[in-house]
Amino acid sequence: MSIDSDTGTCTVISATHYLPLCATATSFSHPLVWVLSPRSGHAAIYAGIRSLGNQNAPHPSSSSSSSSPSATSSTPRPSSSPSSPSPNSPSLTTITIGCLVTYIDVEGQPKPTSSLSELNQTCLRQALWDYGKYVPIFIDETTEKNYYNGYCKQGLLFHHLALSIYTISLYLFDTVLN
Known part of the structure; x- marks a missing residue:
């Protein structure tokens, strides 16, 4: 945002x-x-x-x-x-x-x-x-299926988290980077 x-x-x-x-x-x-x-x-x-x-x-x-x-x-x-x-x-x-x-x-x-x-x-x-x-x-459909079944299901951070938890996580992540 x-x-x-x-x-x-x-x-x-x-x-x-x-x-x-x-x-x-x-x-x-x-x-x-x-x-x-x-x-x-x-x-x-x-x-x-x-x-x-x-x-x-x-x-x-x-x-x-x-x-x-x-x-x-x-x-x-x-x-x-x-x-x-x-x-x-x-x-x-x-x-x-x-x-x-x-x-x-x-x-x-x-x-x-x-x-x-x-x-x-x-x-x-x-x-x-x-x-x-x-x-x-x-x-293409093959890339989409590989992406969804691979990355989205196995490696995506903060996937399906409540907004408040997500906001806190992003703040902490930004703090670590800075």
Whole structure:
């Protein structure tokens, strides 16, 4: 988390294994046109990520949507009802980074995002950012499985710890480094 003391804004960067969204190509055109929808499962984790800060971010599990075309993509945006922050509270922004290993092609078949052209990856990256400050990591399925079953399950420090314990751990870690 970073806080800009000049503007009073706070940015929370959340790193997740998967983004909470699915990408679907809606046409054969080049570049592809994207529609984003909620990824099933893990609703509690996604709610926790949303609660970290940006109340203006789209709610991934919302069923209402509207079309909002950007330069080369069309993404439905769930309606959100942001609460207005108190004048003394900082403005919060949440950026979510995670894997987007597959997408759904026009024929409804899952395809690896690593096989997308650079242009289509760029357009999908922009659509995800515009949708709610999501940053995709495009990796192939084999690397993703090896990463999750290896690093995440065997060597990741501070994995699934309560925020208060995590904050204390980071403070102690920073103290040792300094």
